[in-house]
Amino acid sequence: MSKTLEEYDVVVVGSGVAGCTAALKATETAEVAVVTKASKPEDSTTQWAQGGVATVAPEEDPGEFVEDVVEASAGEADRDRVELLVEEGSTAVEEFLVEEVGVEFDRADDGFHRTREGGHSHDRVIHRGDATGEAVHLALLDSLDRSTVDVYEDHTVIDIQEGGGVVAVDENEEPIYLASAATVLATGGIGDVYGRSTNPPGTTGDGVAMAALAGAEVKDMEYVQFHPTVHAERGFLLSEALRGEGALVVDEDGDRFLPSYHEDAELAPRDVVANAIYERSFDGDVYLDINPVMEGLDFVEAFPTAAENLTEEEMESGLVPVSPAEHFICGGVKVDDRGRTTVDGLYAAGETACTGVHGANRLASTSLLEGLVWGLRTGETAASEADDPRRPAEVDAFNGEMPEGFVDSKFTRLQETMWRNVGLQRSEEGLEKARQQLQRLRGEVRSYARGRVDSGLYELRNAVLVGLLVTEAALENEESRGCHVRVEA
Amino acid sequence: MSTTDEPDLGLWKYSDSLGSLPDEYSDLDEDERDRRIQDAKDELEYEVVILGHNYQRETVTRHADFLGDSLELSRRAADADAPYVVFCGVTFMAETADVVTDDSQSVILPSMEASCPMAGMAEDIQVDGAWNELTSVVPPEDVVPVTYVNSYASLKATTAENGGACCTSSNATEVFEWALDRGEKILFTPDRHLADNTLHDLGYTEDDYVIWDPWKPELGGNKEEEIEDATFLLWEGFCQVHERFTVEDVETTRERDPDVNVIVHPECRREVVEAADISGSTSEIIDEVESAEPGSSWAIGTEIHLTKRLARENPDKDVYGLCADECSDCNAMRQIDPDFLLYALESLVDGDVVNEIEVDEDDAEKAETAIQRMFDV
Numbered sequence: 096m097s098k099t100l101e102e103y104d105v106v107v108v109g110s111g112v113a114g115c116t117a118a119l120k121a122t123e124t125a126e127v128a129v130v131t132k133a134s135k136p137e138d139s140t141t142q143w144a145q146g147g148v149a150t151v152a153p154e155e156d157p158g159e160f161v162e163d164v165v166e167a168s169a170g171e172a173d174r175d176r177v178e179l180l181v182e183e184g185s186t187a188v189e190e191f192l193v194e195e196v197g198v199e200f201d202r203a204d205d206g207f208h209r210t211r212e213g214g215h216s217h218d219r220v221i222h223r224g225d226a227t228g229e230a231v232h233l234a235l236l237d238s239l240d241r242s243t244v245d246v247y248e249d250h251t252v253i254d255i256q257e258g259g260g261v262v263a264v265d266e267n268e269e270p271i272y273l274a275s276a277a278t279v280l281a282t283g284g285i286g287d288v289y290g291r292s293t294n295p296p297g298t299t300g301d302g303v304a305m306a307a308l309a310g311a312e313v314k315d316m317e318y319v320q321f322h323p324t325v326h327a328e329r330g331f332l333l334s335e336a337l338r339g340e341g342a343l344v345v346d347e348d349g350d351r352f353l354p355s356y357h358e359d360a361e362l363a364p365r366d367v368v369a370n371a372i373y374e375r376s377f378d379g380d381v382y383l384d385i386n387p388v389m390e391g392l393d394f395v396e397a398f399p400t401a402a403e404n405l406t407e408e409e410m411e412s413g414l415v416p417v418s419p420a421e422h423f424i425c426g427g428v429k430v431d432d433r434g435r436t437t438v439d440g441l442y443a444a445g446e447t448a449c450t451g452v453h454g455a456n457r458l459a460s461t462s463l464l465e466g467l468v469w470g471l472r473t474g475e476t477a478a479s480e481a482d483d484p485r486r487p488a489e490v491d492a493f494n495g496e497m498p499e500g501f502v503d504s505k506f507t508r509l510q511e512t513m514w515r516n517v518g519l520q521r522s523e524e525g526l527e528k529a530r531q532q533l534q535r536l537r538g539e540v541r542s543y544a545r546g547r548v549d550s551g552l553y554e555l556r557n558a559v560l561v562g563l564l565v566t567e568a569a570l571e572n573e574e575s576r577g578c579h580v581r582v583e584a
Numbered sequence: 585m586s587t588t589d590e591p592d593l594g595l596w597k598y599s600d601s602l603g604s605l606p607d608e609y610s611d612l613d614e615d616e617r618d619r620r621i622q623d624a625k626d627e628l629e630y631e632v633v634i635l636g637h638n639y640q641r642e643t644v645t646r647h648a649d650f651l652g653d654s655l656e657l658s659r660r661a662a663d664a665d666a667p668y669v670v671f672c673g674v675t676f677m678a679e680t681a682d683v684v685t686d687d688s689q690s691v692i693l694p695s696m697e698a699s700c701p702m703a704g705m706a707e708d709i710q711v712d713g714a715w716n717e718l719t720s721v722v723p724p725e726d727v728v729p730v731t732y733v734n735s736y737a738s739l740k741a742t743t744a745e746n747g748g749a750c751c752t753s754s755n756a757t758e759v760f761e762w763a764l765d766r767g768e769k770i771l772f773t774p775d776r777h778l779a780d781n782t783l784h785d786l787g788y789t790e791d792d793y794v795i796w797d798p799w800k801p802e803l804g805g806n807k808e809e810e811i812e813d814a815t816f817l818l819w820e821g822f823c824q825v826h827e828r829f830t831v832e833d834v835e836t837t838r839e840r841d842p843d844v845n846v847i848v849h850p851e852c853r854r855e856v857v858e859a860a861d862i863s864g865s866t867s868e869i870i871d872e873v874e875s876a877e878p879g880s881s882w883a884i885g886t887e888i889h890l891t892k893r894l895a896r897e898n899p900d901k902d903v904y905g906l907c908a909d910e911c912s913d914c915n916a917m918r919q920i921d922p923d924f925l926l927y928a929l930e931s932l933v934d935g936d937v938v939n940e941i942e943v944d945e946d947d948a949e950k951a952e953t954a955i956q957r958m959f960d961v
């Protein structure tokens with residue numbers, strides 16, 4: 096059964112900002128492979144990042160940036176890690192992203208053009224139009240292509256093994272085995288655990304689940320950030336900058352309701368806005384009124400991506416149906432300042448990892464930065480600590496029958512349970528109920544995953560496990576903080 | 585192949601009970617664990633009754649007060665005075681036990697992840713949806729739903745609501761006859777193979793049924809005329825352990841052992857049941873083997889732990905599995921291991937009821953109706 100067995104010092108799982116960066120760094124001193132389930136750039140969340148990358152503004156002291164990150168985190172961030180992020184962030188952008196990788200950010204006379212986003216006390220966010228993620232990601236993929244890294248596209252890793260080695264399945268669901276000395280998990284977020292998400296489909300939390308199964312510690316899993324304004328039907332993000340430029344949130348009757356939740360109304364912190372819309376959405380549809388934006392400026396020029404995604408009708412009425420959606424997980428696989436997990440030979444970077452910089456809530460435009468800074472550190476560390484590659488054991492597969500729609504229908508069940516009970520507002524009763532349902536689901540799924548090699552099934556196994564980890568963390572933490580909101584039933 | 589050893593089929597390489605079992609309970613030494621289980625039982629005395637399903641491993645069943653199939657065990661639970669019923673089986677069985685016991689009794693499932701995938705193939709919401717679709721093309725009074733006891737309580741409740749009943753693998757024929765007296769069609773959930781075998785026993789053929797695949801967009805993948813013509817609508821669900829036995833297994837077994845009696849469970853595919861000498865529920869399999877001539881040889885087509893137990897208890901006969909151990913090992917049953925049992929019992933000693941199964945009151949009442957109708961048949 097064993098198809099090709101290649102040997103590498105470092106196998107990086109995932110080709111988003113964290114995976115590409117780690118691989119490009121590691122390949123300077125080691126044999127490296129990137130295994131990614133993406134078959135096109137759009138499959139990675141990095142491609143979708145709109146706002147940009149925050150770095151220290153020329154006029155400020157780095158300490159001010161650190162304060163903003165810590166404040167956004169509800170005081171939960173690890174200050175040393177935040178200092179590291181801020182200090183190394185600027186060099187990572189300038190020396191690596193711009194000089195080595197060749198990303199062209201928008202420029203102003205005296206350097207980068209910088210915008211301001213919610214929670215930032217200075218104009219820090221460097222960008223490329225409103226499609227920064229695409230610019231960064233395509234340049235990284237291009238560098239990867241030109242490097243000595245072997246890239247396995249459309250290969251889903253289904254198992255990582257103690258001491259090294261990964262098992263992946265290719266586009267035909269055939270298993271392939273890669274021996275590795277060090278494995279870096281950079282598998283991104285957990286969108287599919289909730290279904291309603293800004294992340295691209297296929298974001299099933301594989302890295303977190305596989306690390307947990309290998310015995311690695313996970314941390315801060317209850318801190319799931321929900322974006323307040325995502326298109327309710329088509330799932331794309333309506334940038335917070337729209338509200339920054341005057342867009343209003345209205346109910347079915349066209350009335351604003353955010354002023355009664357927070358004095359800053361539409362410009363209130365994103366979790367306040369998200370919770371308000373979540374509550375309202377049980378009474379009827381909620382819309383983003385973009386008319387005020389269109390009055391003030393040339394909409395198509397200022398927000399080309401949004402303009403492209405909206406229908407003619409929406410552009411005309413200026414009313415866009417919105418809902419909150421899962422956006423980012425602050426927690427993840429616990430890592431140290433060099434990307435090491437608590438399991439030897441296993442590393443994690445990017446959204447999959449919990450570096451401690453986000454605490455209970457993430458400051459806007461700091462995750463690409465985190466992927467970059469920790470990507471570089473993790474790549475370097477994994478390469479230097481890699482010893483002998485180890486062969487993975489073969490997976491068992493009787494490949495017995497499974498009803499065709501099993502995976503889809505169980506995903507739906509998982510997502511309904513999570514959205515209702517472990518969504519923006521969590522009660523003890525709801526969480527207990529979710530836990531029972533998820534445990535039952537996990538048992539059912541596992542019975543299959545034992546004997547079948549099937550990427551969808553493994554993704555489901557992972558998503559259910561991640562759902563359970565979020566639920567248990569949310570149950571344990573009785574205090575509302577940052578994006579974790581506990582309520583009475 | 586050794587017949588007395590417990591198959592060791594820990595196919596997962598890592599500890600896989602994240603969070604559900606406190607650390608201090610993993611990796612205990614077997615003797616210590618057995619002793620502590622016994623101590624807890626002694627301390628709890630009449631407060632607890634431990635029920636062990638036939639498919640449980642020996643290291644669990646050695647502690648059970650009663651062994652049996654799901655229904656026998658539920659009756660034991662109902663008859664017991666013990667306030668705590670520890671059910672070593674899977675979720676739907678513990679649910680049934682909760683339905684039939686009185687409110688003062690708590691039913692405990694040592695591991696909450698012991699859930700049967702077949703039961704999971706027919707969730708009440710799916711079946712509700714199917715029922716609405718189905719009864720939009722045929723009058724509801726023509727269809728009688730029948731649900732195998734291997735299903736969640738919420739589905740049993742829906743079945744009762746729509747005028748149907750439960751059945752087991754030993755009384756399926758009688759329940760089918762009862763249902764056909766009351767309507768023209770049976771909607772059977774969730775095991776297509778048990779239904780297939782039962783309707784054949786009643787003289788029907790494959791021309792008389794269609795498969796309702798809940799994951800297909802319209803009418804379970806059928807045309808309206810096909811639904812109208814069919815007497816039986818079989819839900820697309822199956823037991824993944826019994827589904828794995830093949831006709832080839834029967835043939836190779838016979839080649840090797842020409843005098844063998846092949847006995848299989850009716851959850852096996854139709855062609856396997858046809859190829860076998862006998863088919864029967866677990867209690868029927870046990871009876872057959874126990875009453876057989878010494879020296880006779882038996883190939884068993886059901887879960888491996890029952891086969892191993894029969895081999896142990898009938899040393900004068902040659903009893904073995906119809907296929908290799910790992911092909912007939914139920915992973916859901918396997919989820920209950922003695923560590924979980926000890927955890928549940930010691931928690932009870934400390935006054936902590938962990939992993940209690942509580943069926944919603946309304947569902948419980950209706951599910952009981954569906955079960956009662958079965959007994960009344």
Ligand SMILES: Cc1cc2nc3c(=O)[nH]c(=O)nc-3n(C[C@H](O)[C@H](O)[C@H](O)COP(=O)(O)OP(=O)(O)OC[C@H]3O[C@@H](n4cnc5c(N)ncnc54)[C@H](O)[C@@H]3O)c2cc1C
Nearest residue numbers: 109110111112113132140141146147252283445446462463
């Ligand atoms: C709409 C949107 C806008 C955003 N805007 C910003 C912004 O302006 N600024 C900012 O800093 N952040 C932003 N974010 C967040 C940021 O984009 C992500 O957090 C970040 O890109 C994550 O990078 P990553 O490398 O960790 O993961 P990803 O980019 O998601 O990459 C994960 C990779 O792993 C692969 N993978 C997953 N599982 C497996 C497996 N089992 N086997 C093999 N491969 C696997 C995937 O295919 C993918 O290639 C935004 C996010 C969204 C959704």
